[in-house]
Amino acid sequence: MPSPFPGMDPYLEGSLWMSVHAQLTAEIARQLAPKLRPKYLALATERLVLEEANGVYGAAREMYPDVSVVDTGKSSRRESDVATAAPIRLATVVPTRVPHVTIEIRETSTRQLVTAIEVLSPTNKRGRGREEYLTKRQRVLLSTAHLIEVDLLRHGQRVPMQHALPEAPYFVILSRAEERPITDVWPIQLEDRLPVVPVPLLPGDADVALDLQQALTNVYDLLGYDLAIDYSRPPEQPLSPSQAAWAARWLGNTEQNN
Numbered sequence: 001m002p003s004p005f006p007g008m009d010p011y012l013e014g015s016l017w018m019s020v021h022a023q024l025t026a027e028i029a030r031q032l033a034p035k036l037r038p039k040y041l042a043l044a045t046e047r048l049v050l051e052e053a054n055g056v057y058g059a060a061r062e063m064y065p066d067v068s069v070v071d072t073g074k075s076s077r078r079e080s081d082v083a084t085a086a087p088i089r090l091a092t093v094v095p096t097r098v099p100h101v102t103i104e105i106r107e108t109s110t111r112q113l114v115t116a117i118e119v120l121s122p123t124n125k126r127g128r129g130r131e132e133y134l135t136k137r138q139r140v141l142l143s144t145a146h147l148i149e150v151d152l153l154r155h156g157q158r159v160p161m162q163h164a165l166p167e168a169p170y171f172v173i174l175s176r177a178e179e180r181p182i183t184d185v186w187p188i189q190l191e192d193r194l195p196v197v198p199v200p201l202l203p204g205d206a207d208v209a210l211d212l213q214q215a216l217t218n219v220y221d222l223l224g225y226d227l228a229i230d231y232s233r234p235p236e237q238p239l240s241p242s243q244a245a246w247a248a249r250w251l252g253n254t255e256q257n258n
Helices: 017-036 127-141 212-223 241-257
Strands: 040-051 096-107 113-119 146-151 170-175 184-188 196-199 208-211
Touching: 017 040, 017 096, 017 113, 017 208, 017 212, 113 127, 127 146, 146 196, 170 196, 196 212, 208 212
Parallel strands: 113 146
Antiparallel strands: 040 096, 096 113, 146 170, 170 184, 196 208
């Protein structure tokens, strides 16, 4: 069953997103691969980003000198020296390994990176994960490779631009190597179908088309995300009042039509 929304489904932005992210990048690679061969390959490459959990708590610190314990070989410990108070048990902060997948289009014979396609995740848009992503992004922008960024998340910081992006919940940004710093930007409203984006290749080769809406629809349908979502409740990532009103009307009309 397809998503009830005409474009991006805001109910996919919460706890389901990492699953959607992995499947969507794989589907994009599958869609592009037959259009690229035999000169190019579409390869999905994974890296792990460490992210600390939000909401870190700690007590006020006091400074103590270093203490060393030396075994004297004597058993002079008395019963009263043994600590009898039970410890409290608290969870410490352990970084989470978050997988990030990039689609790299490479020239077959030389394996030269031609185009990188990034589907952004929450960790690309906040904290240390954002810093790591911007460093990687800068390397691509300073190279001869093209860059496509697909931002289907309403929350978090957008990628840096010289001028403010228009008001929209979702974006696709295409940076052609030969046209930088000018980029092509697709602002996407909640009611919009996701665009068909041109994927640039080496000079002399025509762009190939990436149908993002078809890719998302295939993933939603094949993985059965409708079974994991309760559309009678608000999405995990809250909508603005106007977006929530539109979504309620759309879902109501979709239910009536079914």
